[in-house]
Amino acid sequence: MQSKGIYLPRGLLLPVAILLAWEVAAHAGRSGGVLIAPLEQIASTAFTLAAGGTMAVDVAATIARVMSGFVLGAVAGLLFGSVIGTSRAADWLASPTFNAVRQVPLTGWIPVAALLFGIGEGAKLSLIALAAFCPVALNTAEGLAGVSQSYRELGRSLNFSGVTSWWRILLPAATPQIFTGLKHGIAFAWIAAIAAELLLTSGPGLGSMIEGGTALFRLDIVMVGVCLIGAFGYAMAVAMERVEARFLRWRN
Amino acid sequence: MNVRIDDRLLKNDSEVRRVGVAISVDHVSRAFDINGRPLAVLHDISLDITAGEFVVIVGASGCGKSTLLRLIAGLDMPNAGAVFVGGSKVVGPGLDRGIVFQDHRLLPWLTAEENVAAALIARGVPKAERLDVARRYLALVGLTGFETAYPSQLSGGMAQRAAIGRALANDPDVLLLDEPLGALDALTRLKLQNEIVRLSAKNPKTIVLVTHDIEEAVFFADRIVVMDAKPGRIRRIIPVDLPRPRDRSSPGFVALRSAVLDEFIDETH
Amino acid sequence: MARALSIVGIGALLPVVGLSFWEIAARAQWTQSQILVPPSAVFATIVEFWQSGELLSDIVASTCRVLIGFLLGGSLGFVFGITAGLDRRVEAIFAPTFHVLRQIPVIAWLPLLVLLAGFGEGFKILTISIAAFFPIGLNTLDGVKNVSSKYIEVGRALCFSRRQIIARIIWPAALPAIMNGARLSLSRSWMLVVAAELVASTTGIGHRMDWGRQLFQIDVVFMGVLVTGCMGLLIDVAVRGLARRASRWTEQA
Numbered sequence: 001m002q003s004k005g006i007y008l009p010r011g012l013l014l015p016v017a018i019l020l021a022w023e024v025a026a027h028a029g030r031s032g033g034v035l036i037a038p039l040e041q042i043a044s045t046a047f048t049l050a051a052g053g054t055m056a057v058d059v060a061a062t063i064a065r066v067m068s069g070f071v072l073g074a075v076a077g078l079l080f081g082s083v084i085g086t087s088r089a090a091d092w093l094a095s096p097t098f099n100a101v102r103q104v105p106l107t108g109w110i111p112v113a114a115l116l117f118g119i120g121e122g123a124k125l126s127l128i129a130l131a132a133f134c135p136v137a138l139n140t141a142e143g144l145a146g147v148s149q150s151y152r153e154l155g156r157s158l159n160f161s162g163v164t165s166w167w168r169i170l171l172p173a174a175t176p177q178i179f180t181g182l183k184h185g186i187a188f189a190w191i192a193a194i195a196a197e198l199l200l201t202s203g204p205g206l207g208s209m210i211e212g213g214t215a216l217f218r219l220d221i222v223m224v225g226v227c228l229i230g231a232f233g234y235a236m237a238v239a240m241e242r243v244e245a246r247f248l249r250w251r252n
Numbered sequence: 253m254n255v256r257i258d259d260r261l262l263k264n265d266s267e268v269r270r271v272g273v274a275i276s277v278d279h280v281s282r283a284f285d286i287n288g289r290p291l292a293v294l295h296d297i298s299l300d301i302t303a304g305e306f307v308v309i310v311g312a313s314g315c316g317k318s319t320l321l322r323l324i325a326g327l328d329m330p331n332a333g334a335v336f337v338g339g340s341k342v343v344g345p346g347l348d349r350g351i352v353f354q355d356h357r358l359l360p361w362l363t364a365e366e367n368v369a370a371a372l373i374a375r376g377v378p379k380a381e382r383l384d385v386a387r388r389y390l391a392l393v394g395l396t397g398f399e400t401a402y403p404s405q406l407s408g409g410m411a412q413r414a415a416i417g418r419a420l421a422n423d424p425d426v427l428l429l430d431e432p433l434g435a436l437d438a439l440t441r442l443k444l445q446n447e448i449v450r451l452s453a454k455n456p457k458t459i460v461l462v463t464h465d466i467e468e469a470v471f472f473a474d475r476i477v478v479m480d481a482k483p484g485r486i487r488r489i490i491p492v493d494l495p496r497p498r499d500r501s502s503p504g505f506v507a508l509r510s511a512v513l514d515e516f517i518d519e520t521h
Numbered sequence: 522m523a524r525a526l527s528i529v530g531i532g533a534l535l536p537v538v539g540l541s542f543w544e545i546a547a548r549a550q551w552t553q554s555q556i557l558v559p560p561s562a563v564f565a566t567i568v569e570f571w572q573s574g575e576l577l578s579d580i581v582a583s584t585c586r587v588l589i590g591f592l593l594g595g596s597l598g599f600v601f602g603i604t605a606g607l608d609r610r611v612e613a614i615f616a617p618t619f620h621v622l623r624q625i626p627v628i629a630w631l632p633l634l635v636l637l638a639g640f641g642e643g644f645k646i647l648t649i650s651i652a653a654f655f656p657i658g659l660n661t662l663d664g665v666k667n668v669s670s671k672y673i674e675v676g677r678a679l680c681f682s683r684r685q686i687i688a689r690i691i692w693p694a695a696l697p698a699i700m701n702g703a704r705l706s707l708s709r710s711w712m713l714v715v716a717a718e719l720v721a722s723t724t725g726i727g728h729r730m731d732w733g734r735q736l737f738q739i740d741v742v743f744m745g746v747l748v749t750g751c752m753g754l755l756i757d758v759a760v761r762g763l764a765r766r767a768s769r770w771t772e773q774a
């Protein structure tokens with residue numbers, strides 16, 4: 001590789017090969033009855049969408065949706081998880097129902113949401129909130145319930161009140177796992193948003209964008225949408241890790 | 253060209269001909285790359301250990317004791333010099349050397365007997381026979397009744413016994429022990445020290461043991477090798493001529509222990 | 522025993538109260554909505570669909586898709602994880618692309634897959650395979666790569682061949698992670714089979730739910746929710762059981 005005068009990391013071999021194959025297939029003709037869009041067309045579509053402002057509208061709509069749904073679901077999950085993670089009675093009372101609800105795949109709730117709330121914003125927000133709620137509640141409860149006995153005893157030996165003990169000992173000790181829940185929560189919220197937009201198409205959003213592209217048999221639009229979904233999903237995950245790193249500095 | 257080949261043959265011959273030398277560390281140096289810079293950990297170490305000898309290496313933490321032991325075990329290679337075991341140059345691990353790590357390193361998914369039996373896998377011993385041998389060695393280290401326990405069910409002392417059993421299972425000529433009792437509580441350590449003496453009397457081997465417990469060194473050693481740090485060198489070799497079995501409260505023992513201790517305190521200045 | 526029973530009893534309290542309330546509310550028509558049928562109607566619907574055999578054939582159709590897709594995508598992910606985990610060159614070539622692609626939710630591929638593979642069975646199997654591929658691929662890769670070098674060194678000290686190190690040290694050490702990946706893969710597969718059937722299918726439990734939705738029959742939709750939940754639970758329990766057997770040693774402490 002170096003003899004050719006270019007340095008090509010091995011990790012780039014596969015993407016380059018895939019893109020080349022894509023380009024060749026695009027120029028060679030038809031596949032599955034649909035014209036594969038050549039890369040240059042995808043790029044120019046991306047540019048057009050970006051320049052025309054529709055891309056920004058779709059991205060902003062999806063992110064706003066995810067954010068509000070996530071905040072709703074995560075706050076509810078934190079509260080619910082705190083209660084069942086702290087009180088044994090609440091755990092016995094509510095955990096079986098929670099665990100039953102958790103078993104239903106996210107996509108299984110989509111028709112329910114559609115019937116109860118229509119295809120508008122309410123259905124989408126409730127799906128996203130539910131997606132964020134489950135992992136956050138689960139990890140918060142497990143994190144709090146799993147705080148080791150020695151930390152609890154420390155609280156007692158320092159004569160902490162119940163509230164102080166919860167705030168100063170239980171919560172910090174459970175924070176790593178709560179963040180695990182929040183990270184899963186944001187990832188699932190993102191998936192739920194795309195799924196909801198895709199299957200309950202109404203208004204702007206990245207899911208609607210790829211759904212619209214499909215309806216027009218515009219593979220270029222679909223590919224731009226898929227790339228944006230991957231990129232912004234990744235960006236959200238990274239942002240959440242940043243927040244976690246700030247909160248958990250004591251974990252070296 | 254010819255001359256050089258002859259030269260090498262001659263050298264190898266001379267190594268083989270050293271009768272009675274079990275381990276020969278020959279001008280060994282080892283450096284590690286730390287952030288792109290070489291850090292000399294061992295510098296020009298030479299040490300001959302006779303067959304059946306019990307050598308104890310002591311030295312400050314980080315002076316390269318484990319590195320030296322790993323070089324003898326063949327788990328690591330020197331940058332310069334060579335290690336010879338039983339007359340042949342060490343180019344990798346071998347079943348002629350059994351090693352016990354500080355952390356017992358039993359494989360957590362195997363039971364105690366399976367862990368000991370694992371030592372015989374490379375020799376192609378059939379499974380039933382492996383387990384037979386393993387049970388024998390578990391009995392030898394006092395673990396009868398715990399054959400089918402998983403490592404997580406064993407106490408630290410029991411796990412270390414099993415690890416010693418694994419190192420012994422091939423009946424190696426050389427036993428290498430890297431702070432084998434370092435992580436144990438004082439009582440368990442005393443008990444296992446007596447066990448190791450008992451085992452080595454029963455089945456004499458060339459033993460190299462690393463410790464930073466001076467009393468342990470005096471209790472075990474025929475010779476104590478005191479190492480210096482940065483880079484690791486041999487500072488002194490102290491022969492221990494006390495009669496065996498050794499009495500920790502005998503005047504000779506106590507005197508030697510404080511002499512070695514003085515050596516250590518000097519070193520830290 | 523009595524204590525265990527009383528715990529179960531407490532756990533049943535919430536659903537029983539909730540469902541009773543819902544039943545009364547629906548019968549007394551407290552809500553204007555015609556959509557919110559009482560639980561008893563959902564139950565009757567389930568019985569009806571079960572007796573007609575439609576429910577069973579829906580379940581079978583979806584389960585077959587999940588199993589085929591999981592076997593295809595899961596085994597591919599497993600092979601990827603093992604080879605990339607054991608061989609740095611394979612990892613260097615494939616892992617960067619893998620890590621980029623796994624950022625994209627599988628559900629975002631649905632429209633593209635429909636465009637490329639049509640609405641047939643191939644599309645669904647492909648979707649589920651992709652869903653199954655990534656979790657097991659990632660967990661196998663990490664599991665194999667993260668085997669402690671201490672244990673590998675034990676194998677070296679005991680003169681194991683490379684094969685023996687792989688079979689007797691890397692494999693058992695990575696197995697819990699791999700099983701965890703399989704569990705995630707199956708649950709993702711189950712999520713995506715429903716999605717794919719909602720989008721384009723004439724059979725399967727997802728299709729049944731979509732049908733119920735279009736006819737405004739919420740009892741059918743709730744039947745679907747119950748069935749997908751039960752199937753998800755069943756799969757999870759089964760794989761957890763297997764995983765526990767595979768990693769008994771991690772639990773004792």
Ligand SMILES: Nc1ncnc2c1ncn2[C@@H]1O[C@H](COP(=O)(O)OP(=O)(O)O)[C@@H](O)[C@H]1O
Binds near residue numbers: 284315319
């Ligand atoms: N594989 C390695 N890579 C880099 N540095 C190492 C490695 N092994 C040991 N060292 C360094 O070599 C020095 C000696 O280590 P070691 O032999 O373990 O000391 P001891 O056993 O005497 O405490 C230490 O400073 C350690 O950090």
Ligand SMILES: [Mg+2]
Binds near residue numbers: 317430
């Ligand atoms: Mg050491």
